[in-house]
Amino acid sequence: MSTSERRQARTAAPSHGQEVLPRVLNGWDWARMARTQNGRQNLRYELIRIVSGSPSLPKSVSNALVICHGNICRSPFAEALLQSMMPSLSVKSAGLAATGGDPAQPGALRAAREFGFDLSDHRSTPLKRSDLEWADLILGMEGRHVMAVKQLLGGPASNVVTVGDFLERSPHLIPDPWGQSDDYFRRVFAQITAGTEKLYAKLQQQEESCSL
Numbered sequence: 033m034s035t036s037e038r039r040q041a042r043t044a045a046p047s048h049g050q051e052v053l054p055r056v057l058n059g060w061d062w063a064r065m066a067r068t069q070n071g072r073q074n075l076r077y078e079l080i081r082i083v084s085g086s087p088s089l090p091k092s093v094s095n096a097l098v099i100c101h102g103n104i105c106r107s108p109f110a111e112a113l114l115q116s117m118m119p120s121l122s123v124k125s126a127g128l129a130a131t132g133g134d135p136a137q138p139g140a141l142r143a144a145r146e147f148g149f150d151l152s153d154h155r156s157t158p159l160k161r162s163d164l165e166w167a168d169l170i171l172g173m174e175g176r177h178v179m180a181v182k183q184l185l186g187g188p189a190s191n192v193v194t195v196g197d198f199l200e201r202s203p204h205l206i207p208d209p210w211g212q213s214d215d216y217f218r219r220v221f222a223q224i225t226a227g228t229e230k231l232y233a234k235l236q237q238q239e240e241s242c243s244l
Contacts, residue, residue: 061207070176074205077175077194081204087193089231089238090168095122097167098195099177103127103156105140105210105217106173110195110224112149114171117232124167126159128180137210143217147225159184171195171231173206173224196223198230 065071081087096114100107103126111125136144136151144151164170164185170192172178181192196204206227209220 070174073176073179074174077178078203078205081175081194081197082202086234087197088190089193089234090191091238093121093168093235095167096124096169096171097163098123098125098171099128099159099181100125100173101127101129101177101208102134102210103130103158104134104137104154105208106206106220106224108136108151108154109140109144109147109149109221110171110173110228112144112151113147113225113228114232116149117228118235124157124163126157126163128159128177130156130158132156132158139209139212139214139217142214143209143221146218147221167191169193173208175205195227195231198227198234199223200230 065075098107098110098114107125107127111123115121115123132155134156135141136154141151161184164181168191170181170189172181172192172194173196174194178192178194182189185192194204194206196206206223207220209217212220
């Protein structure tokens, strides 16, 4: 599918750029999250993001790494989307708990097609330290992904953020759609699209200001 056809597919999908996004998380979801360690990490990150605002980006980005849990739903789609927006950027994806060699989930395949992308050739890749060292920008889906990466790197890392950090309004968390309905996958991919479009705009703006 050509770049122009992908743009048309994204335009035909529900309006993401205006951030009139279908709700993915409700109050009960947040309450359930507070019962687990992973959930509490996400809640803490969400609160910090609300207070601190959108994060800054590295001055120069040539290599971007997108991560999620299993590298079979969210990160493959975000990788394809970001690569289509910025062909000059080297983009890879990986999973914190990926086993390696698994195809994208059927729901992810169907939702990605609606947004103009074919993930049928994707195979999951476990996250390696060399991937983290290669990347100028590391994009997670949840706050706990950011915390896990910082732990792997052994300290603070200003180049680690989430795709949802660039959404104007909460929730900034991009939940895992694994095992959910096709509609849920669409809503999650709408969030990823909106966040990635905002990230792209910020990278472009930064590049233009550096060239002045």
